[in-house]
Amino acid sequence: LRSIFFSKKVQGNSLLHFKIDLHLMLSSSCSSSTTEQASLSGINTVASDVLQSKILTRLDGASLAALSCTCSDLHSFCSEESLWRAKCSATWPSTLDTRVQSIISTFPAGHRSFFSDSSPFLSHFGEIDLSPSVDTTELISAVDIHYKDEVIFSRVQVAETISGWFLCSPFRFDLIEPKELISTGVSLTNHWEDDTWKNDLEDNLSLSWIVIDPTRKRAADVSTGKPVSVHRHWLTGEIHVKFSTIFGVGEKRRSEQVEFTVTVVLAAFSRKVEETAEMQIREVSLVAEDMEGMNLGGKGSLVILTAAMGEKRRRRAGREEGGKEKYREFMNRKTAKEEMKLRRKKETVMETAACLVAVVLLGFLLCFYLLIHKNMVAIMKKLIK
DSSP states (O other), X not given: OEEEEEEEEOSTTOEEEEEEEEOOOOSTTSOHXXXXXXXXXXXXXXXXXXXXXXXXGGSOHHXXXXXXXXXXXXXXXHTOHHHHHHHHHHHOGGGGSHHHHHHHTTSXXXXXXXXXXXXXXXXXXXXXXXXXXXXXOEEEXXXXXXXXXXXXXEEEXXXXXXXXXXXXXXXXXXXXXXXXXXXXXXXXXXXXXXXXXXXXXXXXXXXXXXXXXXXXXXXXXXXXXXXXXXXEOTTXXXXXXXXXXXXXXXXSTTOEEEEEEEEEEEEEEEETTTTEEEEEEEEEEEEEEETTSOBOBHHHHHHHHHHHHHSOOOOOXXXXXXXXXXXXXXXXXXXXXXXXXXXXXXXXXXXXXXXXXXXXHHHHHHHHHHHHHHHHHHHHHHHHO
């Protein structure tokens, strides 16, 4: 017997408790009708309007998906398009854009399909099998940045993916113009000059970058949610916050890792009168790099993204921690590869220098031999005469 408990506030300050009992089918002799009746016995005690407006609206997407699997009635209630539209808009405010709304409406199950695609964490994948070509004509980026659960940045960008400029150039999406500054309204008081700002951003800043493929009607979040790296530039004093997703591309034995990195550059401007610093956003960008730090081209990055969207994925606990751990492993491998490359370069230089020394010595010995030989020949001629 499996029980699912819900305790949610309703009108006034009273609590509504209801229990759904679902008998698990442990043998083939158990009938499905028995399970259905056991589930409905608890549901029928709750009015449908209370269930829809007071309970289901307070659950997160993962809980709604789990609840919809218990019985047919709850599946019907949990599949309402308006319910999932509200979940998507509350989680990602950028999806309120009219263009994004029209594309989501074409998904197989509307907003429920979009939430299912965008909610799991892509970097839990293993290796991705790449298709030789893709038919995607454009990618839509829906980006939201939250600070202490408040939206400080929300923007939608459309990028075409069929021109030669995109396919041959390094893959990069920029949401902010070079001279543009986005005011966040966030004031950092009494801790901007010490190291507490780093912990503050790591704990309170979150980002979602959902890439939408209108052609294939798929979407994916390429962000880790929480930052994997926060550091301050030594020269400009700007804060660089990094969100990174690692993909394993190719076969297991010959797979190569690539990194899709979202970088947010923050600048703080002090107010001497109020003794506070206002945080402003200077850059929000997405790039793709390989293990050697080389930028991937638009064509290769597009193939990887579309393949990742098509892969099966599931939501797991510890999303942010898993992203940080995978990023650390990637950086350790990248550092080890750079050290090995540097060591090989040094060995090559030493081998080249040894060859040059050997050539010089050989030339010196040859010249010395020719000089001695010439002198010996002259001496022999004199002796003969």
